[in-house]
Amino acid sequence: xxxxxxxxxxxGPTLAAAASHASPPMPVKTKEDERTFVxxxxxxxxxxxxxxxxxxxxxxxxxxxKDGVDAVSMLREHRPDIIxxxxxxxxxxxxxxxxxxxxxxxxxxxxxxxxxxxxYLEQRPEILAAGCDExxxxxxxxxxxxxxxxx
Numbered sequence: 001x002x003x004x005x006x007x008x009x010x011x012g013p014t015l016a017a018a019a020s021h022a023s024p025p026m027p028v029k030t031k032e033d034e035r036t037f038v039x040x041x042x043x044x045x046x047x048x049x050x051x052x053x054x055x056x057x058x059x060x061x062x063x064x065x066k067d068g069v070d071a072v073s074m075l076r077e078h079r080p081d082i083i084x085x086x087x088x089x090x091x092x093x094x095x096x097x098x099x100x101x102x103x104x105x106x107x108x109x110x111x112x113x114x115x116x117x118x119x120y121l122e123q124r125p126e127i128l129a130a131g132c133d134e135x136x137x138x139x140x141x142x143x144x145x146x147x148x149x150x151x
Contacts, residue, residue: 036149037061039080041071041097042115043089047138051084051115054142068097075104082149084136087116087127098131113148115140 038060040051048064055062063078065071067089083101087094094114101107114127117138127135134151136144 033061035059035061036082037063037078037080038149039063039065039071039074039078039083041065041068041083041089041094042086043067044086047086047115051145054145058146068092068094068100071097072100072104075101075107079106080110082111082113084113084115084145085132087114088118094132095127095130102131111149 036059038055040048040055040062041064042048042051043066045066048066052062052064063074063080065074068085069092071083071085072092085094085097089097092100094116098112098114101110101112111134112132114132114135115138116127116135124135134148136148
């Protein structure tokens with residue numbers, strides 16, 4: 001997979017600030033399973049299941065989370081290659097979740113793709129400014145997921 005995220009010199013907190021609320025580092029992917037590892041975050045169980053099945057049918061490993069709180073928490077134990085993240089969710093929305101992900105060690109290079117049904121094209125700059133690398137509208141076509149992941 002070639003999707004990467006580059007951070008700018010001014011995109012993160014200072015070293016002293018980071019040390020004051022340091023999160024544990026994201027676990028490293030083991031050599032036991034070389035398949036692409038995707039985290040799907042969506043409050044809709046239907047979207048989570050459909051997306052999970054689609055990705056698994058295409059040879060990927062998948063972990064799901066029902067909202068941003070669960071996703072950020074799960075990053076303590078999982079190091080996905082990419083996150084597919086809904087924007088509108090209860091408890092912690094996608095905007096806050098991606099900000100939290102970016103603060104974690106290794107989070108600045110983790111590709112995050114917003115999957116959203118409620119976003120308008122005009123919201124794209126706001127979604128990207130929050131930290132997402134790309135945006136896909138729901139309902140999505142299968143090729144949109146794979147085309148975006150290939151970038």
